Amino acid sequence: MTSNSCCHPSSAFIDFLDVGGTMTISQEIANLTEDSGQDLPEENVQIGSIQGTVVGLRYYTGTVNRGEMVSLVRQPQNPYDRNAVMVANVYGSQVGHIKKELAAPMAYIMDNNLARVEGVVPYGETNKFSMPVNLTFWGKEENRDAVHNQIRRHGFKLGTEFKGSLIWYTTQTSLGRDLLGLSSKMSAIPLTVEELKNAFDKLFDDLMEDKTREMEPAEAVCTSLLPHQKQALSWMTSRENSNDLPPFWEEKSGLYFNVLTNFAVKERPEKVLGGILADDMGLGKTLTTIALIVSNFHNGKPLPLEQSVRSRKFDRNPSLWVVGTGKVPSGGSGGSGARATLIVCPLSVLSNWLDQFEQHIRADVTLKVYLYYGAERIRSVKLLSEQDVVLTTYNVLSSDFGNKANSPLHKVNWLRVVLDEGHVIRNPNALQSKAVLELQSERRWILSGTPIQNSLKDLYMLMSFLKLKPFDVKEWWSRIIQRPVTMGDRVGLKNLQVLVKGITLRRTKNSKVAGRMLVQLPERRVFVQHVTLSEDEREEYEQVRKEGRKVIGRWKQCIYSYFEEGTIMTNYADVLAILVRLRQYCCHPGLVGKYTGADDPGTPSELRERLINKITLVLNSGSDEECAICLDSLRQPVITYCAHVYCRPCICEVIRSEKQARCPLCRAQIKTKELVEYPGEEMQAGAATGENWRSSSKVDALMSNLLKLRNEDPTVKSLVVSQFTRFMDLIEVPLREYGFSFTRLDGSMAQKTRAKAIQDFQDSSPGSPTIMLLSLKAGGVGINLTAASHVFMMDPAWNPAAEDQCVDRCHRLGQSRDVVITKFIVKDSVEENMVKIQKKKQELVDKAFGVKKPQDLKQARMEEIRALMEI
Template sequence: MALFKTLSSVGFVHCQHLYVLFVWVLCCVLSSSMRGLGSRRFGGVSHADLQEEEPSQSSSTSESTHDQDAEEENRCFGTFQGTIVGLRYYTGTVNRGEMVALVRQPQNPYDRNAVMVANVYGSQVGHIKKELAAALAFIMDRNLARVEGVVPYGKTNSFTMTVTLTFWGREENQEAVHSQMKNHGYKLNALKNAFDKLFDDLLEDRTREMEAAEAVRTPLLLHQKQALYWMTSRENSSDLPPFWEQRSGLYFNVLTNFGARESPESVLGGILADDMGLVSLYTALHQLPHPPLNLNPIMVVILSLSGIEESYFYIYWSNASNIFTLLWFYMCVFVCVCVFITGTSKKSPRPTLIICPLSVLTNWMDQFEQHLREDVQLNLYLFYGPDRCRQASFLSEQDVVLTTYNVLTSEYGKNSVLQKVLWLRVVLDEGHIIRNPDALQSKAVLSLNAERRWILSGTPIQNSVKDVWMLMCFLRLKPFAVREWWMRVIQRPVMMGNKEGLKNLQALLKVLTMRRTKLSKANGRPILQLPEKKVFLQKVVLSKEERERYELEKAEGRRIISRYMADGTVLRNYADVLAILVRLRLLCCHCDLVGKLTETAGTADSSSPAELRERLISKIRLVLSSGVDEECAVCLDSLRQPVITHCAHVFCKPCICEVIQSKQLAAKCPLCRANIKSTELLEYPGDEEDSRPTDRKDQWRSSSKVEALMTVLLKLRSEDPTIKSLVVSQFTKFLNILEVPLRESKFSFTRLDGTMNQKARARAVSELQDPSPGSPTVMLLSLKAGGVGLNLTYGAGAWNPAVEEQCIDRCHRLGQTRDVVVTKFVVKDSVEESMLKIQKRKQELVQKLLGAKSTEDRKQERIQEIRTLMDI
């Protein structure tokens, strides 16, 4: 089996039998299937490449087919920014972000290479500029690539327009396409999102090194020494802040033309940004055994998307535990170096305050312990717990004070001692936590007195430019601490797609940020090796009975949603819509996962308030338990007392009540601006008691997806009984169902779900990792609401492909030592598959990432998505 070849070529020594196979049960239609596509495209695995390896499926109730549509031209060769000319001669219009068609015009009397550009209605918009057309004509005429265009900025003048071209094709043609473009003097960009591009510039050559203090016992790697040097120079920077220049004795801000007599204060400090994946990694630790550093860690990445939420588990084994702690490591060593070598001048304050989420407090302490020589004394004080010492004089004498955002916040306003101490340095771990300027914790952080400031964050830009503002505030970067300047000079231009704005943002971050990724190189060698990830899509065909049931439910759902459509209240009732979609997704997995149809059937208008409430609560439960899992968008913290609105957004009850109270009748959902009332908020009643009655063999029945999965698992076992598989589903109940056939086929398996405590999880993980014969080979993995994840500022209902893209990327980069095979089971002709198709149409990732779409656009998009899903 080719898989083995690849795996052994990785050269893993000590655990040959720990091959990881990642079998994915896709019950979580929407985004899984979306991701499926994304993974193939962006994970760099061509579907065509994998045909031979794809597990085949020969069960009588299900069959596997290839994803025919994507088979041929699924590889992205890259993108290119070109120009459309001659707009004034044609009437076709296009809006910002819209797709355009490229049509060859070999008969054009002026140029036989002509490439015409048309909008979606087919009206001509213009032509591709002739030089570029000459390059494209060759490619298009020979079918070397399919060229797709999007106009990212729309029409900005009456003559020409920028167009982003994306080239798709078969792998064997990639070289030809690249060289053809190159011959005409064009270079394709690798497909990346805009912020990755932005950050690429941050990866400039920062190659100067610095030795650590003798007090640090851990030998430093090259890139760590470089980081150290950079950090030191940032702290001792006397450079003017970005965009300031000195002219004839005065200081000018080149963006605002503000002039000042005194030099603006330098920003002492900056942002340490690591590969985004590391944050996921850290995030994963919330859910995983603590401390995780000395086990072979499992990594979990969870994505929530599209309202029809989905969770992504990526799991891998790593033998390089220190990658967990890259940022902590840098900072920790840096602080030690400053304390023991550089020392601090007499006038300077002494202590460094480190603020971190509670969950990593111990990791910080471990770090200091781990990297310091035993015989040196670092005064580290943990400012936490009821007995913490609140004396300013005491804290001022420490070298390092460690506390959490919660502690800081709770002291804030109460004459906090943390506010009184003058800190040498304040370090924000997971600095993006303060991205909400209204949150108390942000205010508390900003009010700290410090000479130098650092932000550690894997994702300084999490979803949009907006997130950066608070970081700039914290760093006291003039003039951007004043919101208006930030808006005028950076945020608005960038949101509008203005290149200058992006360039400025870029310049800003370039100076202030050091970013390390797994792809970064030190001395020409990557810091870490990339893993190989293979993604397969397996289409499952429903049995006759299943299909009938599915169609019945779908018709019913369509009836309800059509009515909302007609009334224009789809998004107001998004919770209902979600519930319907979740039911369909459950049906794709197993019929027994959903109750009788009659429960929801058409009683919406006539039921009593109590019944209505009951009905809604059951829906909420359905929605929440399926993994709609967000932080509260008001406090940006994890949900406490979750309530759900009719528009299906979830908040902490106190948070949203406060919002409603302050706005009274005009209260709108912070995420989608739908009207909300406090009477319409529904509390999440908690999980139903996790019954596993399906264990009874007499009652149990199979389903097509179960059969498909079991066939694959059995086949794998027959090929190599030591292969380890992870079976991932969003629905714990489905995992319950899966336990039955697993037992029946004598699989030894473990299970990890949200109900288990840390200890139980640790046991489940280590059992699976046990290489000895007879150890479990399958792990059932689930995600429960309230877990971790990347939160999407667009809200539960929105779908942010940019984040998806980041995640794919991050997963790909992180699975560092071992190949991973993902198989996704998608039911043919179902909402699952529909989502695949929706995703295919959404290729313009950059646009979304920049947040250029208006709320209204996104609403329309979502309505359209629902239509597609329900065939309305």
């Protein structure tokens, strides 16, 4: 028998998808040093099993069924025995305790994280005083001996399976075995990596059976819905009005029974009203949601709205944004009386929601929309409850939640909570995730174009938000879905598919309705324009390249031979620093700041200098870095000693809320006084946008394109995209000089200015800006820039997906012209190297999964770094 650790597909290969994802540099660096998670099969093998006894049944109310899964919880504070191990059922009710003799070694194993213990009660469910429990130990291979020894020292012995249980339990599926706590070594042949990848790809591909019924929106919606939007509306409405039991629950002789855990309760499990709308970007999730809000109030009736002869007064500035007159009709709200829908979204799409409400709701009806945002927001539970819609951001929500005493959003009983770009709550440790879980609502929706970012772990948070019992508790999610699936268990995968299918609607741009494409988008054509540096530029570039090679040469040896994690991280950051300089030279020599070479971090002041270098690098990389806590653009950026960058308020909140605060990205200990601030721009070399401005080959190439375009058709609008905001500063000079009207959007802009910039650009009246300077990641997804039909990519990004997403902002629903994309690449430079890496990443994503094990994953990362160093 081979060991479990050798050939099972692991979640690592799913994580590896991230190469095509949208990682920021600091996340990339963090990933190099991080272990790849806790649930890799290598760390999650079956160490052994033993039958134990649950005692003290008569003192507790929790009951179990034959074959039911139970959880084991340490009770170190138990006054009778500090080794106490409590046994609880799926709803968390205590069933009893593990008999103390066995609890003693279990306590040691659990407290020292040698293994996780899972229990299943095989029979004896009606016993009065005690019952057997099959215990299975899961943990890292390296802990196997320690666990076995510990058990043996107390006079027990771990076996590999339970004897006799199969006599009455005939299910031959691996799930059946799992329910008994049996070894899954006996399971059917596990899925191969390819099969699992395929299954994963298809996870959200719904065949649309039962989901093709259409529904007309309420009259208050003045936009006519496309067929697929009517289908989504119909499906969402039926999800909200459903009386069905949640997935995997059945009614059996007056009891409600969960077929996966064998758990039964008298009370009907709470209905899960809502789900995941996972349509591709541009299919109109926002419009569909607006239609849902006004079309499906209580009892399947439309939201009662007053008609008004007055035309709508539209004013963006006041925080109270009421469409029409302000009176709330009293009648018509049946049931609980909950009225308001809360929409939580990233800052970048806030204005889009307002636009869409204005655009799609008839001007003569009264829809109360309150923008709960900004310092002036009114924290009144009453006011919020009386709205039809309350719009807010993840930041506002978590910042209110942070001040526990005063979070009005958490005191309202919402009719509906909608999480836009809901995948941002994928990290359960983030404050905003916790804040979102605490919201009280009858119905819950997640809107997301990318419901699974990189692994199953992300899905857990979504289940948790939807309150899909028992998957809202980590242990049950892991036992029933995550672990079986990552170990290639077919039944586990089947369950996952049933689960996802029941609550998700996903269509892609390529989906078909009755044989026709959902949406026919205009073409998009990509041209690469090679730029040759002038002699002067080439000379400077070569100078910097030589310096860089010298620095890199110094570490190459230690990287090529094996490497210490710490060294590799700092070196990787330094390699990136050198590369940023070269990339800047390719764009414009005026971009390049002074490079302060980094040697060993010795004294704190040197460390400090290194950290300042690093944060400067991150912020100037032009990638509009996100804070990993709020997942929004960095505000008051600070860097930790472990070299991770966050917003100061976010990380301070983390430090405040935990006794032993740890870095959310790498779990290193962090302290407020060790945070290093970004010193600001003053140490930058002046970008020379003033009198001594000079052009560059790339700027010349851009300008000649723009001028030619204006000659051909003066109404054509273009996006000029760069990762370097200071490059955008430089480009502004010739744009002005040649009389272009332009606007600008970058990560540093406040919400108001952003919205204004987008609005101005989208405006088609004569004299409106024809060019938008756009920083690659500004604002994230969701922004609508369909006025543009040309995109100029000034500098290549590490990540091809980031470029695609950027193009998607104009190549989406509403675009009437073909979209032409021009990518500038400097010949014989780091940029060509980057294009190669882009291609490699894309290949990996496409055919993917040649990589299974974390070692290979690390190897792949190393290959990438090596490739990067070939400058």
